[in-house]
Structure formats: C-alpha cells, structure tokens
Amino acid sequence: MDIVKNIIKYITYPTELRLLGRRELLLSYRELQEKQYRSLEENCAEQRKLLYDILQYAIKNVPYYKELANREKIKISLDTVEKDLKKFPVLTKEIIRNEGSRLFSNNNIPYVMSTSGGSTGEPVQLRHDKTISLFNTDKYFLSFAGYDIGDKIMLLWGSEKDIFRGTLGIKAEISNRFIQRVRWLNSFKMDEDKMYEYVGCINKWKPKVIRAYIQSAYELAVFIKKNKFVVHSPSGIVVSAGTLFPDWKQLIEEVFKCPVINQYGSREVSGIAISCPGSSHLHCNMFMNYVEIVDENGRETIRGEDGRVIITNLQNRSMPLIRYEIGDIASVPEEDSCGCGRNTPMLGHVKGRTVNVFRTRTGTRVDGEYFTHLFYGKEWVNRFQVIQKDYEKIEVYIELQKGKEPISSEINELKEKIRLVMGEGCKVKIQYKEKILPSSSGKNLYTISELKD
Numbered sequence: 024m025d026i027v028k029n030i031i032k033y034i035t036y037p038t039e040l041r042l043l044g045r046r047e048l049l050l051s052y053r054e055l056q057e058k059q060y061r062s063l064e065e066n067c068a069e070q071r072k073l074l075y076d077i078l079q080y081a082i083k084n085v086p087y088y089k090e091l092a093n094r095e096k097i098k099i100s101l102d103t104v105e106k107d108l109k110k111f112p113v114l115t116k117e118i119i120r121n122e123g124s125r126l127f128s129n130n131n132i133p134y135v136m137s138t139s140g141g142s143t144g145e146p147v148q149l150r151h152d153k154t155i156s157l158f159n160t161d162k163y164f165l166s167f168a169g170y171d172i173g174d175k176i177m178l179l180w181g182s183e184k185d186i187f188r189g190t191l192g193i194k195a196e197i198s199n200r201f202i203q204r205v206r207w208l209n210s211f212k213m214d215e216d217k218m219y220e221y222v223g224c225i226n227k228w229k230p231k232v233i234r235a236y237i238q239s240a241y242e243l244a245v246f247i248k249k250n251k252f253v254v255h256s257p258s259g260i261v262v263s264a265g266t267l268f269p270d271w272k273q274l275i276e277e278v279f280k281c282p283v284i285n286q287y288g289s290r291e292v293s294g295i296a297i298s299c300p301g302s303s304h305l306h307c308n309m310f311m312n313y314v315e316i317v318d319e320n321g322r323e324t325i326r327g328e329d330g331r332v333i334i335t336n337l338q339n340r341s342m343p344l345i346r347y348e349i350g351d352i353a354s355v356p357e358e359d360s361c362g363c364g365r366n367t368p369m370l371g372h373v374k375g376r377t378v379n380v381f382r383t384r385t386g387t388r389v390d391g392e393y394f395t396h397l398f399y400g401k402e403w404v405n406r407f408q409v410i411q412k413d414y415e416k417i418e419v420y421i422e423l424q425k426g427k428e429p430i431s432s433e434i435n436e437l438k439e440k441i442r443l444v445m446g447e448g449c450k451v452k453i454q455y456k457e458k459i460l461p462s463s464s465g466k467n468l469y470t471i472s473e474l475k476d
C-alpha cells in the first residue's frame with residue numbers, strides 16, 4: 024500500500040486546498056467521478072439546465088448577446104434549449120476580435136486573462152472566471168488512466184517558461200513535489216541524451232500515470248524500442264496536443280505496456296473530451312462544455328461524418344462563449360454507449376490539431392507547440408505559420424491584424440527564442456503575408472517542418 028498516497032489524499036491535499044480557499048476543486052473532482060456513471064438521460068437533463076442557464080445569463084448580461092437576441096428575436100425555454108441554441112450564429116475568432124469588450128459580462132466577475140491555444144494559428148484573448156473549479160479538469164481526466172489523488176505523476180511536457188525563466192516559484196515547487204507528486208521532463212528539447220536520461224527518470228520515479236504531448240510520447244517510445252530499453256509501465260498515459268494516429272497509439276502502448284488515453288482540450292474552454300482505456304472514442308466533459316459537430320452550412324452532421332467542432336462553454340460567465348468555433352474537425356461516433364459504463368455524449372476521432380516536430384542538425388527535437396506558444400498575447404498577429412526549411416533555416420509567415428503594426432521588440436524576442444532552441448546559427452526570416460492560406464485539409468497547419476528524414 025502506498026502510505027504517502029493516502030496521507031496526501033486524505034490529509035495534505037485537502038488541507039492545501041482549504042488553505043488556498045479552493046476546496047471546490049476536490050468536490051468537483053469527486054462529483055465528476057460519480058456523475059459519469061449515472062444514466063445518460065439524467066446527465067443530459069443536467070447539461071440542458073446548465074445550457075439554459077448560461078444562455079439566459081448571456082442574453083441578460085453580455086452586450087453582444089443582448090443585442091443579438093433582440094435583433095433575432097431569440098427566446099429560450101428549457102424544453103427547447105438545444106433547438107434555441109442553434110439560433111445563435113457561430114462565434115468565430117474574428118467576431119471575438121471585432122466585438123472586443125462587448126463580449127464581456129456587465130457583472131464584475133473576477134477573471135484571469137487567457138490566450139487561446141494556437142491550433143489554428145490565430146490566438147485570441149479571453150477572460151476566464153477565477154473561481155471555476157471545473158476548469159481544472161486535469162485530475163479528473165487523469166483518472167481515465169487509473170489515477171487517483173495522491174498518485175505519482177510524470178509530465179513529459181514543454182513549457183517555454185522553464186527555458187526562459189529557470190525554475191518555478193518555491194511554493195509551487197514544494198506543492199508539485201510533495202503534494203501533487205509531479206515530476207516533470209521538458210519535452211521541448213529532446214535529443215538522444217535527454218531521452219536516455221528521461222527513461223532513467225521514469226524508471227526511478229515509477230509514476231502511476233504519465234501525461235505527455237502526443238508527439239513527445241511517440242518520439243520517446245520510438246527511442247526506447249530502437250534501443251531495446253526496459254521502461255516502467257504506468258497504469259496509463261494521457262496524451263494531448265496533437266493528433267493521435269492509430270499506429271502511434273499502438274507503438275506507445277506496446278512500449279509502455281499500458282493504454283494510451285487521448286485527451287482533447289483547449290485553453291479557451293478547458294478539457295473537452297477524453298478517451299477511455301477500452302475505446303478510441305472520446306467521452307465529453309459534458310458539464311463543462313456543450314459540443315456540436317456541424318457541416319459547412321452549420322447543420323448537424325450525420326453520425327460518423329466529419330464536421331466542425333462548435334463549443335458552448337457551460338460554466339464561464341465573465342465571457343460566455345456560445346457556439347464558439349474552435350477550429351478542429353471531429354465526428355459523432357455511430358455508437359451511443361461505451362463499454363466502460365461512463366454515460367456521456369461521445370466524439371469519434373478529432374482531427375486537425377497537427378503539430379510538427381522540428382529538428383536541429385545535432386538531433387535535438389523541438390515540439391511544434393514551442394513555436395505556437397511564442398505567439399500567445401501578440402495582438403498584432405492575426406495568423407502565423409512557422410516553417411522549418413532546413414536545419415538552420417526557419418521562415419515565419421505573419422498575417423497582421425487589421426490596423427496593427429508589428430512591434431519590433433517582440434519580433435526580436437521571437438527570433439531570439441527560436442534561435443534559443445534551434446541553435447545560435449539558425450537564420451530566422453520573418454515574412455508578412457496578406458493572407459495565410461489554409462492547408463488542403465481546410466486547417467492552417469501552423470508549424471511545418473519540411474526536413475526530410
């Protein structure tokens with residue numbers, strides 16, 4: 024028995040949350056665990072009520088929605104709320120930029136600023152309520168891989184913060200080490216030496232679960248297999264930020280001898296869906312987001328058919344997002360239920376979140392996510408694309424925001440940070456484009472490596 028785990032689960036972690044005034048985090052974790060096994064009817068009824076509440080709230084308190092509802096004569100009732108929702112136009116990133124503060128609630132709700140993820144290479148600024156416990160879905164999602172509070176976690180994750188600012192604050196460090204029990208391996212700069220070191224770290228720490236970027240987990244699995252290393256087998260590996268190709272999943276599962284769990288989420292609306300060990304379909308985080316899959320004309324797709332992912336966040340009130348187009352493609356699976364017994368709406372595969380891995384001549388691999396992070400908060404950028412032409416040649420295409428000029432200090436910083444990982448000798452060329460065209464899949468592939476193996 025893991026005594027440390029029980030001490031953390033029953034004493035230290037609840038105490039930490041109480042001290043931070045965040046006890047609701049633990050409550051929501053337990054609540055979500057229970058609710059997922061209720062009947063689908065019961066869960067959908069609760070979701071419908073949340074949907075009704077957020078739409079009513081938006082119409083009453085958010086200028087953009089108030090005007091929209093007046094103009095379009097939108098009325099909402101609890102019985103028809105799913106139909107009523109469709110009267111709202113799809114909320115694009117462009118609308119968010121144009122409407123600006125008219126999308127904020129008139130009520131003074133404490134919030135934090137957040138920048139959207141770079142899945143389409145068009146970051147936007149958003150507000151998130153400070154108090155939303157459900158926004159913190161990390162632990163709930165980890166439980167799909169067999170995690171429980173107090174278990175050891177290993178992150179194979181990248182953060183540019185680590186590269187630029189050294190270490191975390193001391194409080195966070197203590198909490199991470201002794202309460203969250205997280206050990207962290209930086210995936211942004213992985214060469215063979217680092218990967219060798221990381222295998223040792225995993226074997227020493229023996230985590231219950233590993234959380235990783237899809238690409239990094241795959242790269243590490245390839246390395247382990249190639250070298251015939253023995254690696255500790257966790258109860259599951261949760262991967263995110265990218266497309267989980269079936270052959271990648273198979274290889275990671277073969278090497279680590281455990282299921283690979285596919286997590287789909289975004290900074291804008293938090294965790295959207297996650298797969299379970301027995302299925303490749305994803306369970307929606309249904310009390311957080313209401314998910315629609317629609318075709319080009321905004322109509323619901325038939326089961327099994329690809330469509331645009333449209334999200335209505337059910338919790339955030341400082342800036343409600345109603346029918347927000349997240350920029351991904353997914354489908355609704357043919358089956359209605361899952362063998363694991365969790366009763367939630369489900370998604371089939373999710374496409375279009377592809378990132379590339381860049382390589383230096385010395386063999387260091389840099390996850391494409393690193394580059395997308397560099398554009399967070401740069402309001403003068405409308406769209407971007409980072410392309411590796413050769414080992415020492417990176418081209419950055421930028422489509423400027425209307426009426427905005429590039430900020431030279433930020434451009435210099437951008438170049439510097441690219442050289443930091445790609446090497447001092449790397450030439451970074453910035454090109455301004457009138458329009459960055461989407462790739463043939465209809466999505467902007469925002470980081471592309473043209474290096475041939």
Ligand SMILES: [Zn+2]
Nearest residue numbers: 299361363365
């Ligand atoms: Zn399931």
